[in-house]
Amino acid sequence: xxxxxxxxAAASLTLGVGVAxxxxxxxxxxxxxxxxxxxxxxxxxxxxxxxxxxxxKPGNSIGTAMVVTGFLRxxxxxxxxxxxxxxxxxxxLEVAYLAGxxxxxxxxxxxxxxxxxxxxxxxxxxxxxGPLDVARLVxxxxxxxxxVGCPTPLVIEVVKAPGIARxxxxxxxxxxxxxxxxxxxVLIRRWRRASPRLRFAIAPVLWVGAASFVAVFLMVAxxxxxxxxxxxxxxxxxxxxxxxxxxxxxxxxxxx
Numbered sequence: 001x002x003x004x005x006x007x008x009a010a011a012s013l014t015l016g017v018g019v020a021x022x023x024x025x026x027x028x029x030x031x032x033x034x035x036x037x038x039x040x041x042x043x044x045x046x047x048x049x050x051x052x053x054x055x056x057k058p059g060n061s062i063g064t065a066m067v068v069t070g071f072l073r074x075x076x077x078x079x080x081x082x083x084x085x086x087x088x089x090x091x092x093l094e095v096a097y098l099a100g101x102x103x104x105x106x107x108x109x110x111x112x113x114x115x116x117x118x119x120x121x122x123x124x125x126x127x128x129x130g131p132l133d134v135a136r137l138v139x140x141x142x143x144x145x146x147x148v149g150c151p152t153p154l155v156i157e158v159v160k161a162p163g164i165a166r167x168x169x170x171x172x173x174x175x176x177x178x179x180x181x182x183x184x185x186v187l188i189r190r191w192r193r194a195s196p197r198l199r200f201a202i203a204p205v206l207w208v209g210a211a212s213f214v215a216v217f218l219m220v221a222x223x224x225x226x227x228x229x230x231x232x233x234x235x236x237x238x239x240x241x242x243x244x245x246x247x248x249x250x251x252x253x254x255x256x
Contacts, residue, residue, distance in 0.1 A: 069100030
């Protein structure tokens with residue numbers, strides 16, 4: 001366990017520094033300091049919390065989920081690269097980490113999804129951020145005009161089919177909104193049914209998790225309305241997502 005934690009910590013430090021270098025070194029699409037800081041905070045906070053969870057609760061799968069979520073956030077930031085392969089990989093994994101957030105919040109504190117509805121909800125989240133998003137890119141869903149200076153063509157694009165790509169995009173964001181709203185309802189129901197002691201233990205993760213689902217819903221709505229608020233929903237989502245890791249640590253302390 002200790003050796004595995006050391007390897008993961010070293011890998012996360014190396015990858016985090018590498019991602020920061022990729023973002024700062026891009027002279028075509030210059031990343032702001034805030035963008036880089038948010039990526040590092042989200043990635044390292046999840047990985048750090050996951051490593052701690054491994055030590056305190058070795059049999060709990062949330063620790064592994066948090067580590068994977070942190071690495072997926074770093075992978076998504078590779079979309080800031082001008083390298084064709086890194087750019088494509090980053091785009092393909094751009095929102096994959098959100099499935100990890102869904103699992104962590106729904107599975108806390110026991111480390112497993114309680115019933116079939118929760119498992120279906122997590123499965124739909126994986127479908128949205130994985131196959132649907134990649135299929136959208138395969139059918140030409142990446143619009144070069146919306147990404148000034150991005151390397152083209154996208155290497156995973158097989159055929160240019162705007163109609164199919166648009167349908168997949170609508171399915172992706174629509175399903176994301178449904179999953180976020182459903183997960184929010186699950187958290188509210190769990191809070192109402194919990195005993196006072198359990199409410200005290202799960203409160204930090206529950207409410208920060210609910211805020212993250214609201215942030216996802218706002219990001220989806222912003223996209224459908226042609227981004228009237230710019231990148232603000234994405235920044236809000238990163239801030240709230242980083243808070244999930246810290247809320248997890250607070251909740252872990254309370255459950256102990």
